[in-house]
Amino acid sequence: MIENNNALAGKLPKTPYPELKKLQPLVGTWKITGDDLEAISDYEWMEGGFFLVHHFDLTQGNEHHKGVEYIGFDENTQTLRSRLMDIDGSNFSYTYEIEGHTMWYWFGDRGSGNYSKSTFSEDFTSYEGKWQWPTPDGSLGGFSFKAKKIN
Numbered sequence: 001m002i003e004n005n006n007a008l009a010g011k012l013p014k015t016p017y018p019e020l021k022k023l024q025p026l027v028g029t030w031k032i033t034g035d036d037l038e039a040i041s042d043y044e045w046m047e048g049g050f051f052l053v054h055h056f057d058l059t060q061g062n063e064h065h066k067g068v069e070y071i072g073f074d075e076n077t078q079t080l081r082s083r084l085m086d087i088d089g090s091n092f093s094y095t096y097e098i099e100g101h102t103m104w105y106w107f108g109d110r111g112s113g114n115y116s117k118s119t120f121s122e123d124f125t126s127y128e129g130k131w132q133w134p135t136p137d138g139s140l141g142g143f144s145f146k147a148k149k150i151n
Contacts, residue, residue: 005075016049017073019080022098023052025124034145036061041147046070054082060143071096079110103127118147125149 005012023043032039039058046053054069067086074081080096095112097104101122107114118129126149132142 008075019073019078020049020052023071023080023096025098025103025120026052026054028149029151030147031150032058032145032147035143037143037145054084065090069094077110103129107133116145 026043027045028043030039030041030043032041037058037060039056039060041058042055044053045051050072052071054071056065056067056069058065065086065088067084067090069082069084071080071082073079077095080098082094082096084090084092084094086092093108095104095106095108095110097106097110101120101124103116103118103120104110105116105118106112114133116129116131118127120127126147128144128146130142130144132140135141
């Protein structure tokens with residue numbers, strides 16, 4: 001997500017960008033499991049519909065992550081971008097893309113080598129995917145996961 005849209009003050013749209021509707025399948029509470037992974041993710045629209053708010057609580061191995069992510073439309077890149085803040089001090093940006101039943105989630109910019117790709121079930125009540133990233137030796141790290149909507 002761009003740092004800010006101060007230059008658009010007074011010119012912001014009165015209704016949310018249509019691209020944001022692609023995030024609708026995420027709305028709800030999800031239980032995520034995988035390779036030594038357990039998480040709860042909750043997505044809800046901020047009043048007004050301009051941002052999807054994602055609260056997460058994740059444990060993988062000995063690491064615990066908990067935080068919030070704000071997902072909106074980035075006017076500069078014309079993409080769905082987010083800002084994620086974690087209790088460990090992380091302040092990361094991500095890019096989302098959902099087309100049909102496929103969801104891409106890139107660390108940083110679209111096309112990054114550090115990403116997850118997931119496929120939703122026909123009724124959008126579950127998805128399966130894999131997260132992967134390049135390692136210093138040139139191989140790929142990663143893990144697989146499954147998510148089920150519980151609310």
